[in-house]
Amino acid sequence: MVLPLSSNEKSERGQQKLQINVLVLGAGHVGKSALTVRFLTRRFIGEYGDIETVYTHNVTVDGREICFNIWDSLYSQNSKGTSHASEQQMCWADGFIFVYSICDRASFNVARQQVQRLRQVKGGRAPALIVGNKRDLRHRRAVSGEEGRLLALASRCGFLEVSAAETYHGVLVAFHQLLGLVRESKAAAKKAAGLRGIVRSVSAVFGKRRAE
Numbered sequence: 001m002v003l004p005l006s007s008n009e010k011s012e013r014g015q016q017k018l019q020i021n022v023l024v025l026g027a028g029h030v031g032k033s034a035l036t037v038r039f040l041t042r043r044f045i046g047e048y049g050d051i052e053t054v055y056t057h058n059v060t061v062d063g064r065e066i067c068f069n070i071w072d073s074l075y076s077q078n079s080k081g082t083s084h085a086s087e088q089q090m091c092w093a094d095g096f097i098f099v100y101s102i103c104d105r106a107s108f109n110v111a112r113q114q115v116q117r118l119r120q121v122k123g124g125r126a127p128a129l130i131v132g133n134k135r136d137l138r139h140r141r142a143v144s145g146e147e148g149r150l151l152a153l154a155s156r157c158g159f160l161e162v163s164a165a166e167t168y169h170g171v172l173v174a175f176h177q178l179l180g181l182v183r184e185s186k187a188a189a190k191k192a193a194g195l196r197g198i199v200r201s202v203s204a205v206f207g208k209r210r211a212e
């Protein structure tokens with residue numbers, strides 16, 4: 001497994017590189033690897049094997065260098081027949097992509113369980129995107145776009161239907177949409193930390209005055 005880079009690595013221009021750790025989850029054979037490899041190489045290879053890897057991919061977005069660390073996970077069920085991200089994966093990830101196949105209802109149910117688990121463990125704010133893959137197989141559709149959208153709405157996730165086999169564009173949009181969500185979440189966390197700092201300083205001053 002490739003280990004992610006440290007979060008304070010600088011770009012060639014000396015600007016702080018933004019590191020974002022993305023965990024790709026979903027049932028078996030839904031196209032997790034196809035989506036990841038499409039984003040990394042723009043290509044659809046067809047067969048990917050059972051490999052679990054963290055890939056590193058550098059891109060420039062709006063003049064800022066972004067380093068995506070993408071954990072393409074393997075699906076494995078536990079004794080209860082469910083599969084969730086491990087604690088290590090949950091802690092590591094800044095953003096989550098839940099993939100299902102639009103022609104496989106069972107994979108939609110797996111995505112639902114995994115999203116619910118994320119919300120239980122990390123709360124409502126963890127940036128996440130639900131992706132219905134294999135859109136090229138519309139004639140075999142088993143999950144409507146509306147169902148996907150409703151699940152996303154109910155679980156505060158972004159939503160997209162794509163075809164890793166057919167186009168690069170949809171996959172690119174998916175990763176960029178997640179990047180937007182991660183950036184918003186980091187900015188909100190920074191603002192909240194700043195406000196907490198102000199509140200602490202103000203209460204320290206007033207607390208001191210009251211004691212005098």
Ligand SMILES: Nc1nc2c(ncn2[C@@H]2O[C@H](COP(=O)(O)OP(=O)(O)OP(=O)(O)O)[C@@H](O)[C@H]2O)c(=O)[nH]1
Nearest residue numbers: 028029030031032033034046048075134163164165
């Ligand atoms: N028609 C079609 N086939 C796809 C698409 N994406 C992936 N596939 C095929 O679906 C199969 C599974 O794709 P993978 O990317 O290996 O799926 P995975 O989710 O990584 O599977 P595991 O790693 O085994 O859990 C392969 O045969 C792919 O060629 C798609 O958008 N359309």
Ligand SMILES: [Mg+2]
Nearest residue numbers: 032033048051
């Ligand atoms: Mg795979």
